[in-house]
Amino acid sequence: MEIFIGSDHAGFDTKEKIKKYFKERGVDYEDLGVGKLEKLDDYPIFAFRVAEKVAKSKGKSFGILVCGTGTGMAIAANKVPGIRAVAAYDAYSAKMSRLDNNANILGLRGRNFSFNKIKKIINTWLNTSFSFEERHKRRLRKIEMYESKRFK
Ligand code: RB5
Numbered sequence: 001m002e003i004f005i006g007s008d009h010a011g012f013d014t015k016e017k018i019k020k021y022f023k024e025r026g027v028d029y030e031d032l033g034v035g036k037l038e039k040l041d042d043y044p045i046f047a048f049r050v051a052e053k054v055a056k057s058k059g060k061s062f063g064i065l066v067c068g069t070g071t072g073m074a075i076a077a078n079k080v081p082g083i084r085a086v087a088a089y090d091a092y093s094a095k096m097s098r099l100d101n102n103a104n105i106l107g108l109r110g111r112n113f114s115f116n117k118i119k120k121i122i123n124t125w126l127n128t129s130f131s132f133e134e135r136h137k138r139r140l141r142k143i144e145m146y147e148s149k150r151f152k
Contacts, residue, residue: 002061003029003126004053006046011066011073011110012037014118018064021119029064043067047076054104055082063105064122070107077105081147084140090117091124098128100136 003022007015012034022029032049034041043065050063063085065073070087077085085105086097097103106125108118130136 001126002057003027003064004032004050004061005029005064005066006032006050006073007034007066007110008041008043008046008068008073009034009037009039010043010068011108014066014108014110014113014115017115018066018118018122021122043072044076047073048080051077051080051083051085051105055080058082059104061104062126064108065105066108066110068109068111070109074105074107077107084143088121088125089113091120094121094125095128098125099131100133102130102136102140 005015005018015031019029019031032053033046047065050065054061054063063077065077065085067073074085074087077083083105084101084103085107086093086101086103087107088094088097089109094106106122108121
């Protein structure tokens with residue numbers, strides 16, 4: 001599974017720590033920016049960049065997006081058809097977003113949040129598979145149907 005990562009200025013330090021952590025563990029990733037700290041950059045640019053790659057890969061990749069709270073990234077990424085982004089603050093929400101919602105983008109909080117928590121959230125999220133339970137598939141189909149009507 002390919003992993004695309006991105007951040008704005010508020011998530012930049014955390015993104016760099018995630019890259020180091022992934023390198024140490026041999027996890028492949030592609031960094032889609034921001035490449036250097038720019039205090040006035042805007043998170044939607046990076047959210048759309050990562051979300052479009054993930055959507056195009058049709059289930060073959062994940063995205064990880066970091067901003068101050070993870071919220072703006074999730075809001076923007078979820079505008080891209082095919083994206084199911086979560087802003088997760090704990091391992092439980094990360095786990096359930098994969099099990100029940102088949103989330104394909106993880107939004108993370110870069111401000112006032114420990115990197116130990118970030119590691120726990122990432123590991124839980126990457127190691128949990130979609131349950132494929134019928135009721136969850138049915139609910140996701142409803143979201144897909146809404147998307148296909150709207151974006152046709
Ligand atoms: C940037 O100041 C901040 O608003 C952004 O990183 C993010 O937290 C938005 O949701």
